[in-house]
Amino acid sequence: xxxxxxxxYDNVGRDADQIAAARYGIxxxxxxxxxxxxxxxxxxxxHPLPDTPLPGPDLAPYHDALAAAETPAQASAVTQHxxxxxxxxxxxxxxxxxxxxxxxxxxxxxEPQSPPKMLMAAASRSLDVLAxxxxxxxxxxxxxYDPAPASKARANDPASTAPTLPPAPPHAPPTxxxxxx
Numbered sequence: 001x002x003x004x005x006x007x008x009y010d011n012v013g014r015d016a017d018q019i020a021a022a023r024y025g026i027x028x029x030x031x032x033x034x035x036x037x038x039x040x041x042x043x044x045x046x047h048p049l050p051d052t053p054l055p056g057p058d059l060a061p062y063h064d065a066l067a068a069a070e071t072p073a074q075a076s077a078v079t080q081h082x083x084x085x086x087x088x089x090x091x092x093x094x095x096x097x098x099x100x101x102x103x104x105x106x107x108x109x110x111e112p113q114s115p116p117k118m119l120m121a122a123a124s125r126s127l128d129v130l131a132x133x134x135x136x137x138x139x140x141x142x143x144x145y146d147p148a149p150a151s152k153a154r155a156n157d158p159a160s161t162a163p164t165l166p167p168a169p170p171h172a173p174p175t176x177x178x179x180x181x
Contacts, residue, residue, distance in 0.1 A: 017029055017030070059082075072145075073141070075140070076140065076141055079137045083130055083134060083137075090130060091127065093126050100119050101119035101120040102116070
């Protein structure tokens with residue numbers, strides 16, 4: 001016998017968020033945003049914000065320079081210039097997210113997965129972009145300028161097969177199990 005609460009086409013035209021919200025009896029994300037926008041209209045009338053997106057940087061010179069780069073040093077120079085140019089905007093975004101997390105002291109005593117802590121994590125991670133890109137750029141430069149010792153040995157001696165460990169420092173403690181065990 002079919003479930004009386006289920007109609008065959010009752011989810012036609014609905015997205016996954018609407019279906020899940022109906023199933024659990026909660027508001028959809030769009031509902032929440034629509035209600036907040038409606039309730040904030042008087043406030044935004046007093047504190048108008050720009051309707052246009054933040055201006056995006058013109059990356060054409062960076063793309064052109066990267067396409068023309070022929071060495072890791074040249075590519076790194078372009079990457080480092082872009083990271084330096086992007087840093088102030090990402091720092092400003094991070095600062096705002098941190099301020100949102102601290103709004104009215106809501107971060108004090110907040111649980112680890114609470115919205116204030118999530119905002120603080122987002123503030124931190126927004127700057128991770130710079131750090132990760134910088135580390136990747138340095139890894140490329142290290143490969144070009146300072147290859148690993150095993151690579152240097154192979155480059156100098158094609159007959160070498162495996163890298164060797166450096167000798168133990170003088171007066172090194174013995175290795176292995178402790179005496180008497």
